[in-house]
Amino acid sequence: MPGSARIPVLILTGYLGAGKTTVLNRFLAASGARIGVIINDFGDVNVDAALVAGQVDEPVSVAGGCLCCISDPEQLDDAFKKLTRPDLRLDAIVIEGSGVAEPPALLRIVMDSRVPKIRFGGLIEVVDAAHVPQAEAAGWDLEQHVRAAAVVLLTKTDLVTDPEVRTALETRIQQANPHAMIIEAPHGVFDPALFVDASESDDLEFGQLALWNPGETLGEPKTEHDHTHHHHVHHQSVTVEHDGPVDPVALSEFALDPPDSVYRIKAIVDIVTSSGPRRFVVHSVAGYVTVDSMSRGKDEPLASSLVAIGLELDGADLQARLKAVCLPLTTPPATASQLRRLTRFRT
Incomplete structure (x- = not known):
């Protein structure tokens, strides 16, 4: 798709x-x-x-x-x-x-x-x-x-x-x-x-991904209430935007086994391959992962956006873990086996 x-x-x-x-x-x-x-x-x-x-x-x-x-x-x-x-x-x-x-x-x-x-x-x-x-x-x-x-x-x-x-x-x-x-x-x-975003679209441009949760501050989860026992607790989210590619192995491992406080992960990411950059849309719901390919401009700069959504999130820890998935622009292309760790979820 x-x-x-x-x-x-x-x-x-x-x-x-x-x-x-x-x-x-x-x-x-x-x-x-x-x-x-x-x-x-x-x-x-x-x-x-x-x-x-x-x-x-x-x-x-x-x-x-x-x-x-x-x-x-x-x-x-x-x-x-x-x-x-x-x-x-x-x-x-x-x-x-x-x-x-x-x-x-x-x-x-x-x-x-x-x-x-x-x-x-x-x-x-x-x-x-x-x-x-x-x-x-x-x-x-x-x-x-x-x-x-x-x-x-x-x-x-x-x-x-x-x-x-x-x-x-x-x-x-x-x-x-x-x-x-x-x-x-x-x-x-x-x-x-x-559970769901109103008017969600995988065709959003980079930068808009963070706007799915308006008002959030990078590294500081958005929340409207903070009661114990998750009573009337509103969702929180942590977003990382990266001007570069991600590690497909690290991303697949994080999506498969997110922190207990994270319910959903959604991301639009670029991965550098031997045949050139490829873009993917990744969704993880309580560890159930789906991945789709997404078109990208031939000369479009590398960029990746990752969002973690859940309750009572540790913003600093989550931001660090999301950043650990990101790679510098000088990183060598992912091998075929590394790419398959993520693309195996496309079916």
Whole structure:
């Protein structure tokens, strides 16, 4: 997909009554982005679609069963093809899974999709912090459902009056998935900018990349609140712009294993090869990496921009780590094996 932006697909899961639709509606109302929604109804009545259709730019219903159990995965690909039409200009696609959908299976379906215009944007598990015992008594498995999640949103935390209950829940989640980012969203309120950028385009010129998070200061993460427990915490970002190429091996390693506080990495980078400079667009969501080639002018100077987005970031440390990916102009061309360390994520 040279020169084209792929649309991130977010998977929103959680047991029935956990608050998925509330989270989705909050997300749609607050993001300012153009969102397409695939609503997976368990049954024949499209109830969830009725709840959100008024706020959705382009809703699609996959009715009659659980997405992770559909016999023909092409049904979901057909929905992706519809939502990736250029005229829709969508910034993201959200799949709201049914309450019985198994997150690992949903993730696998998206990752195995044959639609080239999408990329995985993260799996968000919604957990009703006040009613976990009741959900487990009904057969829901906390560990099974959070182990594939990039983010666990804890809803109804305002109803949990015993701090030991909350601590025990967070401990169980962390033990099941040490890499999951836990965010409190008592009323379904969270910062959507952590997940998607409004009107994102991979064709942005250099210098504009930093403007995706207006007002940030280099090395000092942008934030509007700073409370503990990630309660109403807004996203932060650290940007490094470099007048030169990057090391494809170092970038691939950083994208695969970002700091725990970093949810997303997005970058437009130049890499010097034996046949000349090449430009790539790199996205990493909780360690899931996608890479696309991007056109560049023949005589255009080398330049790279890297942005790390997350919660409670260590700005100085992140800036240093991002700068460590950058190379001087005099660096020899990357070898074929070094380049493959990054380009292997293009499929």
